[in-house]
Amino acid sequence: MQSNGIHSYYLLKIKGLVQGVGFRPFIYRLANEFQLKGWVENQNDGVLVKIESAYEVAENFRRSIIEKAPPASIIQSVDIEKDGIEVLDSFVIRKSETNSDKVTAVSPDIAMCEDCLHDFKFQKHRFNYPFINCTNCGPRFTIIQQLPYDRPNTTMSSFVMCTDCGGEYTDIANRRFHAQPIACHHCGPVYSLHENAGIVTKIEIIIDTMVSGLLAGKIFAIKGLGGFHLMCSAFDEQAVNRLRELKFREGKPFAVMFRSVESAKEYITINSEEESIITSWRRPIVLAEKIKDLPPGVANGLSTLGVMLPYMPFHYLLFEQLQISAVVLTSGNLADEPVMTSNAAALETFVDKVDGVLTYNRDIYNRADDSVVAVYNNKVRMVRRSRGYTPTPILTAMNTEGIFAAGAELVNSFGMGKGNQAIMSQYIGDLKNFETYSFYRETFDRFSQLFKFKPEWVVSDLHPDYLSSQFADELSRLYPEAKRLKVQHHHAHIAAVMADRQLDERVIGVSFDGTGLGTDGKIWGAEVFTADLLHAERNFHFEYIPLPGGDKAAEDPWRMAISYLYQTFGDEMLQLPLPIFEHVASKKIHLVLQMLKANTNCPLVSSAGRLFDAVAAIVGLTYQSSFHAEAPMRLESIANIEINDRYDFEILQEAISFRTMIHQIVKDVLQHEPRDLISGKFHNTMVEVIIQAATEVRNKSGLTKVVLSGGTFQNRLLSEKIENQLLNEGFEVYFPGNIPVNDQGIALGQLIIVAKMRQAELIR
Ligand code: ZN
Ligand code: ZN
């Protein structure tokens, strides 16, 4: 490919996420194809390449870099400039300088690639080998213990490469050059299937046994990339029900792994955006609309289904033999505990409960759940960020170095600032669970070591009882020189989206969720702000209402219904022939009424989540939640989206009151109006509330950018309608793209607020 043009020396500066993804060997191979002399090296913010060539060749080389880049890399820019003369004999990979403490070079795990799918049918030493991988695919984050990303620093360290693998590993022309988890039948990890009858280690027999077992309704615990899964046939009602029993009848819908996109399309609708995500190398679970039913226990009454495709070699081997097109694949844990990662724990927990436990002898060092993604109005929305995404940093417009953000409590994730990058932990979960909190602490230690992080600023939520806030207190005792700050929950929600969308200005902020401690000591959860990264001024909120039983009310939507009914009707509510009085014991109802009248254990709340709960219980849909946000999800699931009608509400200064709406809903229920209609009208009311509040704020402030955040916006119907309406009314609309809209995003908001305060020199 050399041209006869005049040769010069060029520097190519490649910026973006180009480290730890096999980028330098890729450049090396490409340079060889182009027959170029020069070198490549890692820099703090990317990769630097020097070549000697004619200008047109350098331009072609640049184009090829962009076109052929490794799948897990994200190139932001490739700048090319003339450079000085240098004696170059060949093309070499230069050793990195020791500036790597500023660099975050850990790739997320990558689904098996097309080339490996081919290799494992044609390479003799890897024929059907279930741990085949290459520089473009395989485990990464889940096996790395420390940087640099070299084999001795991963859980592959105990496996000694055979001569075949060693040859490929050191051959720069080979796709497995420096593929750290490289392995084959002779030298790599192996699976073991533990059954009552004994232990099987031959992969063909394991597959045969599991295929016939799945068809016969058996349940298996199988070790995945970031933790164990529980698996059964997606078509076997009894097996699905048994699986639910096993998980303590937790009501969360199960995710399903389909053999292929084509087979998934029989059961769900997928648009092109959804298809590109479901087939991407990140291989998340995608939430899509159901069009055909699986056994009712799978989606558990919801209108969506979480669907994913095979991503480990083992998944492909299984589907090669399996005559059915889908299996339930749900996290291998019990109730709210973190997903299991160790063979010993999984064997101990599951061996008596399931029909077989499949382990392998490579350790999972960093736990990672399957990520969950949805597409709203053709835009990607994260629901749970973990495997395949973590630890890809979020690029920030500001320096975040040294800031530790502890996050929220329920759907926790923490963040660490490194230069202009925010490294967010994987999804951790509900810290109130002891094992989950241990996972949080362990992950903090591991991330600190991996990313050479030392906290100089420690920020948490305002809520003193959050275990994450207490961890932050503990940390600041450990690092007395570190500064300790707190950020209000809903301000953090808004700031998280601003960080993700790189906004740094005043905006209209709409934060709707379950609960978060407000600056007035009350519980917030439906707030409209005028906000920037430094301040949040509350313009509107839902009228305060007692939350009988405090936190308990979140599990019992009927309690909130009683609170709203009592606020609207007083004692006369007991005369109303509503279904709630048939389904909830009158003793319990009277107890809650007493609490309300005596004002005992009834903190005041302005929460969108709790209003959804109340409406779900008043229409007779959900009285008790068996998983987080169940009532709002069911209410959304039944809504008639064709309805344009809505209910009435009042805006009294700052407070938005729903007494009229509750009146009208009760009337509709008593007149036996269909629930899908009531839910549709209720959703439209929420849209109208936001439109009116945002319009008022715009009229006063002239602001037109609306930032929406908080768990309530996981509601697809609400999100899509509010976005369309706001756009119609001339607003600009911002939802997050790289982080979940729920509390998993809180840490990013905390992080960016402190970064901004520091930049503005409000703190030092
Ligand atoms: Zn591969
Ligand atoms: Zn080998």
Ligand code: FE
């Ligand atoms: Fe929240």
